[in-house]
Amino acid sequence: MNVKYYLLAGVLCSIGATAQVNVELKHNIEQVLLEPLTGNVIVEDKENISSINGETHQIDWSFAKKDYSSTTAMQGAASTLNKLENNDFLGAFQKDEEVVLIPNSPYASVRLEHNDLIINSTTGEVVFNSAEMQYRILQTYYLLGENTLLILGTQGESIDFLSYDIAGKQVLWTNKLGTLDSLSKSLGSLFKAFIGKGAPITEDKILTTSDEIFVTVKGVLYNINKQSGVVNWNTAYIITNFFLNQNRDKAIIITDESSFFSYKYALNVLTLGDGEKLWKKDIVTKRISYLEDHKDKLLVAHTSGFNFYSYESGQKIWKKDAKGKNIKQVIPVDNDYLYIADNEMNLVDGDGQNKWKKFVEIADDEKDEVYYLGKAGDDRVFYLTDTYGNMVDYTSGKKIWKKNVKFDKKRPLVYSVMDDKFVVYNNKRIYTFNNSSKEDPKPKGKVEVKNDKTIKSIETFDWGICIVGENDVIGLDLEGNELYHNVYKEPGEAERRLMKSAGIVGGAFLGASQSANNAAANATVTMTYRDTNGQLRSETNTLLTDAAQKRANKKADAYGEVADALDKNLTSKVRSRFNAMKQNDEYAFVANRGEKGPELIKVRKKDGQEVAKVLLDSNKPLYEVDPINENLYYASGSTLKIYSK
Numbered sequence: 001m002n003v004k005y006y007l008l009a010g011v012l013c014s015i016g017a018t019a020q021v022n023v024e025l026k027h028n029i030e031q032v033l034l035e036p037l038t039g040n041v042i043v044e045d046k047e048n049i050s051s052i053n054g055e056t057h058q059i060d061w062s063f064a065k066k067d068y069s070s071t072t073a074m075q076g077a078a079s080t081l082n083k084l085e086n087n088d089f090l091g092a093f094q095k096d097e098e099v100v101l102i103p104n105s106p107y108a109s110v111r112l113e114h115n116d117l118i119i120n121s122t123t124g125e126v127v128f129n130s131a132e133m134q135y136r137i138l139q140t141y142y143l144l145g146e147n148t149l150l151i152l153g154t155q156g157e158s159i160d161f162l163s164y165d166i167a168g169k170q171v172l173w174t175n176k177l178g179t180l181d182s183l184s185k186s187l188g189s190l191f192k193a194f195i196g197k198g199a200p201i202t203e204d205k206i207l208t209t210s211d212e213i214f215v216t217v218k219g220v221l222y223n224i225n226k227q228s229g230v231v232n233w234n235t236a237y238i239i240t241n242f243f244l245n246q247n248r249d250k251a252i253i254i255t256d257e258s259s260f261f262s263y264k265y266a267l268n269v270l271t272l273g274d275g276e277k278l279w280k281k282d283i284v285t286k287r288i289s290y291l292e293d294h295k296d297k298l299l300v301a302h303t304s305g306f307n308f309y310s311y312e313s314g315q316k317i318w319k320k321d322a323k324g325k326n327i328k329q330v331i332p333v334d335n336d337y338l339y340i341a342d343n344e345m346n347l348v349d350g351d352g353q354n355k356w357k358k359f360v361e362i363a364d365d366e367k368d369e370v371y372y373l374g375k376a377g378d379d380r381v382f383y384l385t386d387t388y389g390n391m392v393d394y395t396s397g398k399k400i401w402k403k404n405v406k407f408d409k410k411r412p413l414v415y416s417v418m419d420d421k422f423v424v425y426n427n428k429r430i431y432t433f434n435n436s437s438k439e440d441p442k443p444k445g446k447v448e449v450k451n452d453k454t455i456k457s458i459e460t461f462d463w464g465i466c467i468v469g470e471n472d473v474i475g476l477d478l479e480g481n482e483l484y485h486n487v488y489k490e491p492g493e494a495e496r497r498l499m500k501s502a503g504i505v506g507g508a509f510l511g512a513s514q515s516a517n518n519a520a521a522n523a524t525v526t527m528t529y530r531d532t533n534g535q536l537r538s539e540t541n542t543l544l545t546d547a548a549q550k551r552a553n554k555k556a557d558a559y560g561e562v563a564d565a566l567d568k569n570l571t572s573k574v575r576s577r578f579n580a581m582k583q584n585d586e587y588a589f590v591a592n593r594g595e596k597g598p599e600l601i602k603v604r605k606k607d608g609q610e611v612a613k614v615l616l617d618s619n620k621p622l623y624e625v626d627p628i629n630e631n632l633y634y635a636s637g638s639t640l641k642i643y644s645k
Contacts, residue, residue, distance in 0.1 A: 020612070021057045021642040025050070029635035033099055034624040035121045037106055041624060041633050042121060043640055044099055049110065051124055054631060057642060061124030068131065069112035103203070105142035107149070107166075118149065127166050135162065141206040141215055148172070150206065150224075152217060159183060161222075161229055175229035205241070209248045212272070216242070221253070223275060233275035240265070243527040243539065245293050250278070250311055252291065252298065254525060257284060267300065269311060279314030289339075290330035292528040299337075301330040306339060307352070318352035324359070328370050332528065332536060333394065338381060340373060342366035345383060347397060356397030363387045364409075371415055377435035382422070384415055389424065391437070401440040405431060414458045414467070423460045425452075425467060430480040432460070445480020450487050459585065459605075466605040468588040473603045484608035488590050491598040586645075587611070587630045602632055602643060612643040 027045040035042055039054035050062035101108050101121065108121040116137040118128035128149065130136055135153035142149060151162040157179045163172040177183065206215040212232070213224040219238035224231055241254045250269050257264040266282035285302035292299035297308045297317055306327045308317035324341020331338050336355060338347050343366045344359035363370070368386035376382040380391045380400065386409035391400040407413055411427040420435040429443035447467065449455065454470035464483060467474040470490055475483035528538045588603045594615065600623065602612035614634045616623070622635035632643040 021644070023052055023057060023640040023642065025638045025640065028638050029622060029640060031099055032622045032624050032633055032635045032640070033101065033108075034626055034633070035101070035108075038122050039626055039629060039631075040122070041640070042099055042108070043635070045638065049099060051121070052640060052642075054626065054629065054642075063124060063126075065112055068115050068117060068126070068129065102140050102142050102149075104144060107140075107142060109137060109140050111137075127169060128164060133162075133171065135160070139204065139217060141204065143206065143208055143213070146208070150213060150215060152177070157181075161224060161231070163226075163229055173227075173229035175224070175231060177231065207242075207244055209244070209272075214242070214244065214251065214272075221251075221275075223272065235270075235275060241525060243291070243293075244272075245298070245311070246295050246529055246531070248272070252293075252527065254288065255282075262286070267302070269298070269314070278312065279309075281314070287328070288525045289327050290526060290528070292332065292530055294530055295532075301327045301337075301339065303327060306330065306337075306341075320352065322346070322348050322352050323354065326366055329373050331373055331375075332530075333375055333381070335534060338373065340370055340383075343368060343385075345373070345381075345392070347394075358397070360392055360397055360399065362390070368409060371413060372417065374417075377420065380435065382435075384413075384424065386413065389431075390440070400438065403440045405440050412452045412455060414455045416458045416460060418460055421460055423458055423465060425455065425458050428452075430465060430476065432465075432478070443480075445476060445482070447474060447476065447480065447482065448485070449474065454490075461606070463606055466588070468590070468605075470590065473588050473590060473605070473608060475605065475608050486603060486608050486610070488601070489593040491591050491593045589625050589632065600632070600634070602630075614641070614643070 025043065025045050025048075027047050029043055029045050031042075031044040033042040033044075035051065040051045040060060041054060043050050043052055047066065048062050048064050051060045052058070053060050098111050099108055100111075102118070106120055106122050107127065108119055110117040110119055114131075116128075116130040116135075117126050118137070118140060119126050128137075128151070130153075135151070135155050137151055137153050138159070139152040140149055141151075147166050149162075149164040149166060151164055153160055153162055159177045159179065161175045161177055163174075164170070165172050204216045204218070206213065208214070208226065211226055213222075213226050215222050215224065216239065219240070221235045221239050221242060222231055223233050235253075237255060239253045240256045243252045244250070245252065249272050251272060252267065252269055255266045255268075257266045264284055264286055265288055266284045267288060268282045269278045270276065271278055283300060283302060283305075285304060287303045288300070289303075289306075290299070290301040294308070297310055299308050300306075301322075303326055306322040306324075309315065310317060322337075322339065322341075324339070324344065324346065326342050328340045330340075333347070336347055336349050338345065340362065341359075343361060343363040345362050346359045347355040349355055362383045363385040364387045370383070370385050372382065372384040374382060375394070376391060379394050381394055382391050383389065385407075387407055389405040389407070392398065393400055405424075407424075408427040413424065413426045415422065415424045422431075422433050424431040425447065428447045428449065430445050430447065431441040431443060433441040449467070449469065449472050451469065451471040455467060455472070456470070457468050459466050459468075460478075464478055465476040465480070467476070471488055473486040473488075475485075477483055526538050528536055530536050586605060588605055590601050590603060592599050592601050594613075596615055598616045598621070600614045600616055600621075601610050603609070604611055612632060614623070614632065616634075617636070624633045625631070626633070630645070634641045634643070
């Protein structure tokens with residue numbers, strides 16, 4: 001493939017502010033996809049799929065789609081599939097894009113006209129070819145640590161599970177799940193939910209033990225024998241999440257019991273032997289605040305209760321629930337538990353006994369949002385709500401600051417925690433303090449935000465503070481005095497729907513900042529495992545979420561976990577990106593309604609300089625932002641434009 005690239009430096013705003021590299025392809029670009037492990041960009045045009053190196057801007061690998069899409073051997077299978085494409089079951093697995101990253105893996109699935117491929121997205125190697133295996137792919141899961149794929153595929157009218165050895169490029173086993181007709185009958189009323197016509201469900205999830213695979217397919221949980229592929233059992237209902245206990249003999253499941261009027265979730269425990277529920281009654285609640293596995297018992301904190309439950313019987317272990325109602329949040333502190341009930345906070349030990357003489361009031365109203373609760377230093381805890389903020393002595397439960405920091409709960413609140421430093425924005429004021437602050441922080445500055453309801457993040461730097469929203473990018477010194485203020489117009493509704501995000505914030509995915517706009521956007525549940533030595537490890541999942549790829553692209557642990565599955569020559573590059581992820585946060589990316597249409601602007605946080613401004617195709621803008629090196633990749637016709645530092 002004939003490819004030319006050339007460099008235009010400093011032509012957008014100022015000399016040295018940014019660099020633009022144009023990579024010219026032969027055909028119009030149809031898809032741009034950031035490969036998160038290496039930072040390369042997968043580009044699909046009419047004829048080819050290629051990977052462009054994010055550092056050298058050269059093509060690392062490429063293949064012609066025609067070499068795989070016109071294979072004679074697939075015509076029969078393709079013909080069968082075409083007859084079934086209007087089937088609701090198959091339609092539930094259709095993707096909008098031809099190239100899709102497989103979550104938590106260095107692989108991607110490629111759907112062509114008469115063929116499906118699985119490729120190593122870092123090298124371009126085809127590791128699975130439907131033309132050779134005679135299976136069209138519906139869904140693919142990666143088994144981390146085993147370098148195998150679990151594939152849900154179709155051969156004729158048969159729907160099968162396949163276990164595929166990537167290194168050996170061979171099918172280890174296949175097991176027939178059913179035919180389209182038999183599945184629709186066996187699923188019964190569940191079929192509508194399975195094909196996506198019911199309530200929304202979470203992304204699919206896969207976990208393994210030494211002998212079994214546990215995987216959700218559109219929310220149906222399957223237990224599969226790892227050696228034979230036999231399906232031991234599957235749930236007859238949709239689940240939104242599941243966790244395995246430490247003993248690997250039970251599964252904690254969560255189902256969505258919401259109605260049109262309210263959100264509700266139900267929790268129960270399954271035995272892994274037969275998939276039957278162990279507890280006679282579900283715990284049905286509005287919010288699941290905290291779960292902690294102790295091998296023989298499970299700590300459950302939810303809206304209306306906080307207690308240990310026996311795995312076997314489901315009976316409560318503490319004689320009484322921890323005092324308080326509407327349990328909003330629980331965090332383990334050593335062997336104790338700090339929790340918020342209604343508008344108060346308390347500390348209990350492992351037996352549910354109070355360690356403080358009285359509850360600590362942390363808000364005016366029980367409906368007030370809790371933004372932050374955590375340990376601050378060795379002997380303090382800090383809380384932040386709609387109305388108050390204060391430090392509390394961990395031992396006595398007494399407030400350290402004589403006065404609460406008071407906030408206007410009618411206005412949005414945004415905060416950031418970096419190391420031992422805190423910064424809060426509320427109602428045009430800035431508050432800064434650290435773990436050792438002895439007095440309540442006084443408000444600083446007067447920040448004239450155009451629209452504080454759209455603020456996405458606030459961050460502190462050695463030079464000052466930066467606030468980023470959909471309409472504003474603001475720089476302040478450490479006293480809250482304005483250094484610069486950029487104001488932007490939101491694109492129209494039609495354009496905004498087409499964009500990946502309005503107010504994209506570089507680095508915000510690390511969880512350093514939160515706001516009222518997103519604090520309750522995703523319902524999450526955390527399972528914490530406590531071993532016999534009292535050591536803790538946690539797993540947090542969203543209950544209702546977007547596609548797995550979006551989260552995998554933005555989570556640091558995805559990089560660390562998958563690095564070992566790569567070629568050794570690539571591992572160092574992945575590790576360096578993983579380290580850079582923790583450091584880079586120099587730019588903000590905001591959407592703007594320009595004179596000629598929607599545009600994406602790259603803003604340097606330190607001085608507010610607009611280092612790149614890209615006019616977007618309002619029909620279907622194709623672009624990616626690398627959150628690690630903060631490069632912007634934009635496709636215009638047959639040109640990939642790269643805006644880098």
